[in-house]
Amino acid sequence: MSSPKPSGNPVATRVAGPATPGPGAVATLHPLGLDQVRLDGGGLLGQWRRRNAGQTLPHCLARLESSGNLDNLRAAAGEAGKEFAGMWFADSDVYKTLEAALWELAAPGSDPDMPGPASPGTRPNGREPAAPGSDPAVSGAGPRLRKFVDDTAALLARAQQADGYLNSYFTVAEPDQRWRKPVWSHELYCAGHLIQAAVAAGRTGACPGLVEVARRFADLLVERFSQVEEVCGHPEIETALAELYRLTGHRPYLDLARRFLDLRGRGLLEHGRFGPRYHQDHVPPREAREVTGHSVRQLYLLAGMVDVAVETGDGALLEASRRLWDDAVRTRTYVTGAHGSRHRDEAYGDPYELPPDRAYAETCASIAAFQVSWRLLLATGEARYADEMERVLHNAVAAAVSADGRHFFYSNPLHLRTGHTNAGEESAGHRLPWYSCACCPPNIARLMASLPAYLATGDATGLQLHLYAGATIEAGPATVRVRTDYPWQGRVELTVSAPEQWTLALRVPSWCASYSVLIDGEPAPASVDAGYLRLTGAWGESTSVVLDLGMPARQVRPHPRVDAARGCVALARGPLVYCLEQHDLPESVVLEDVRLDTGGPLEAVSTHPIPIVITASGAALDVTGTPLYTTDRHASSAAPLRLIAVPYFLWGNRGQGPMRVWLPAADTP
């Protein structure tokens, strides 16, 4: 690997977004500010961010009130009864929503002139229609968000104890247990999310009071945890403290983050029934060679590892992070980009253990995987990390939200079987409006609110465009306007205003086998260098660049060791993985009996409301009388069937029913 040196930030960042390295960081690429990338509603991401602002975020605000999260803080402030509601880490839902609101206020995702959000279902689940007036563009949600931020920051200040401690559960319900249950308490986990919200407040300049609250708590953490050898059962504080260091320049925060990493894997936690691997406490993170245990814990830990590595110039720690990321992506990641194969402990499985039906694939793990990839992209500049961001965002994360923006999956299976019976929230067959453990919805809200910050980066040579969406990007001396209907179409039209000797790097996704580029209408000689098409040179006031990424529908095959998908292919187009839904099959056909003719043509067809479906030829097996196991070669007959595959992220929006991503090939024995 290359060994980048601290270079300062060549991009004149104004409102820094998530995980923006500090001035002394050893990083290759530098984020643009949240205010320098304006999503204008073209393509999926802009529409989704608009829906996030208009639907998801207001929904989260309402649920924080109705589920008692805010009342818990009021109780801690002595302003309500001493009844604690919900999970003991419920404060973290408030913090993630705060963070979302802060990013959103700094760069509003809604705009009266933009087209409305995509609505690929007529009545998603038929429940909880969006409240009239809930689009902030129409109803003035900006002031409501503003008020939520101000009120909540003030509430937090009142709920904070004199010494800086802030945690409603351990203030209200178990005051004598503060710091005494590190393996399960989530106290540092909650503190981490508070700090991340405060970093958003500080970077956007929107709420200095929140920064003060978080720093008071962080200072207490430094005071206490610099003295004792303890770590938290749920990593999160590491990345948060590194971020707070980036915001404030206060070195003790970074030192404490590194201390937590150095103390981990030394058996300091008293493990419960899931053992030390669950908490990534079986081996020091620097020495770990495989991702393991609770996926969200593993990925948040990994985010902290990269942050500390970058800020301290710790090449060995960065290398350890890359090794773990490689292990995850090479052996334990779903084709949707999701992580986590096991329901029992919300955990990674053994290598290549990737069951589609029992995929846990927690939404928060997908978000965390996106965040880790972003950090590694900044650290290394390698396109594969951006590829992974694109994959998980457009499939696993996108599938977690309903078309109405107000229903969510916690686990994200790749196969919902015929005859599936819901066994509680963890394997719901449809998206639910909220969860008793509601970590995912506000996590989606904060990711999407900060999305503009993830589209592009800068370095000394120019601009790198990683994710494609309609946007206007101002990067120092250059301006790039992007028009596209990505990922439905692979055509990306850019209008560039830039100085000469400036390089525009356009990511050519790893799924793309052929592309072309026109500059001012002329075919440009172009070759991809390590995942990016790099156009250097003569720019002026308004140069037109048209990148055309070929995105024919294609078949994707699993590694031969992925037993759970043997003999199957997935259909994909561009960054989108597709799936079959029972909805598109004749009523008499059982989804599990469908076979795909892998030799037949695939066609991408424009439809409504789903913009592009893939059609294919297939068949329905007749399995009448087939025993569960047999020595005979069963001669199943099969009736031809025209198959319609829809984007995975849109599944379950047209009523509830079976779905599958991996399609058995007709020629499998």
Add this chain to the structure above:
Amino acid sequence: MSSPKPSGNPVATRVAGPATPGPGAVATLHPLGLDQVRLDGGGLLGQWRRRNAGQTLPHCLARLESSGNLDNLRAAAGEAGKEFAGMWFADSDVYKTLEAALWELAAPGSDPDMPGPASPGTRPNGREPAAPGSDPAVSGAGPRLRKFVDDTAALLARAQQADGYLNSYFTVAEPDQRWRKPVWSHELYCAGHLIQAAVAAGRTGACPGLVEVARRFADLLVERFSQVEEVCGHPEIETALAELYRLTGHRPYLDLARRFLDLRGRGLLEHGRFGPRYHQDHVPPREAREVTGHSVRQLYLLAGMVDVAVETGDGALLEASRRLWDDAVRTRTYVTGAHGSRHRDEAYGDPYELPPDRAYAETCASIAAFQVSWRLLLATGEARYADEMERVLHNAVAAAVSADGRHFFYSNPLHLRTGHTNAGEESAGHRLPWYSCACCPPNIARLMASLPAYLATGDATGLQLHLYAGATIEAGPATVRVRTDYPWQGRVELTVSAPEQWTLALRVPSWCASYSVLIDGEPAPASVDAGYLRLTGAWGESTSVVLDLGMPARQVRPHPRVDAARGCVALARGPLVYCLEQHDLPESVVLEDVRLDTGGPLEAVSTHPIPIVITASGAALDVTGTPLYTTDRHASSAAPLRLIAVPYFLWGNRGQGPMRVWLPAADTP
């Protein structure tokens, strides 16, 4: 279905074994007494029962002492401190071991003249070698067992409270919570196992004091639970009370068993995070159409349903039981006969959800499945139930015990992946000497101790032989001596002494495609009627019958809806499912890269210490450089490989390592 009428028991049973229907029962077949079938060590089952007596049962006795189960009862009797050790239902381990000891004492499984147990491994796991002198045949374990039974029965009498209540946890640890936590307390579950032990005591006549203890408790149950509408979160009491009714003829026990069935599925339990299906409390058992939830709970419930149906002549209840059994066997049973696809809640999955690597396949569920099949066999006389007994016993149950008889699996995967990391007891990669939840080892002990009772049945026409093992069977006027090396060989030699007009019915297993029979050396015209070869007529003092069940090695294919085994075959021979172990592969070959040439020949080869292995031709894929997902058709090269498959039940006895039952076919895309 047929509607059998009460016929009394035409078999002159002396020491009735488990689930022997009462005189008024509506059943088709009748068990022989435990003392009427003497396993003489020929074939697998006799050797296994001998090992059970010599190793497993003494091991259980020692562990009950060292794990604190007996001390818990001493504490309840006021004879030890008030520290409770282990799971709150730890009493049930004592009861199951008691039951095992009682069956064993009535018909000793060991015999100094018999050959020693099969030892297919040199040093299983290299741990806990069998203690010298632990074979009761050699060391006089009979008196030790006798003492254990007497001492424990006396201890139970002392631990029992004045009103009959008996449960060490709720006496010692939570005395104020008696009967107050029906969903999780396991009080009735423990009571059920006490009653089953007492039924063994009563039937064997070995320990009247234990019967008295159980009846005092049962009378308390009748008194209390006839008045309140409550059920237990863990079924077991239903079958136990029906059995106690059979022993005593005391009708209130049967009535209470039926009452518990009738009250179930009416929402009386306060469900925890796994919901009502986990406890089979989502629908009344009579109306249930699919097995669901915790597998052991479901199967114990099913056993109680059949018992009550048979004793009350309730055809509708029997029909409901058969429907549930059919659902389990048609859509949710592993090829090893095991039940339970999910680790999270130890539960059945959706239909056809049968992951080999994450098979939960709890040993207790396999034992319960055997018990349910036995009950349905008696009720209906249908061979398919005996087929299922054979399958689960020879594969799933047998695999749960090590060759040394002192190590056990709790969950029984059909695939242990390369790179598997143990995630606690529930997914151990090797057999452990004991478990914190030690329900399985004593359950094996009691099943094997009572095994002779399951081999054969009688009806008005004669004798039915269901399981094959070297044995001497005395059935009323007839005597049958069986010599066989089953399941290693399909030849079963019988010497029959019987009156004329007497029918010997020999089960021809469903896996058997061709067989022959000789009577006194002459080929006999024989045809199978509903799974049994029925030989009627001219018998005398010593008729020779030789049944030869063809058992070539064969390939077994899964139903096309079993996604987790697509493109794979399992190898089998006779009732035994085979598997590949890393142990038999070159070190450089990763198990998951092995492919089977399904067109190649299979050979059954005699070896030592494993009596019969199957050899096959295959190949090892070279997957170097293959990405996890790819659009390209990857042209893997493959190196030819001779494969050696060993009986699944013997896996993990030659050191720890990867194993798989389902073998990917070389011709799968």
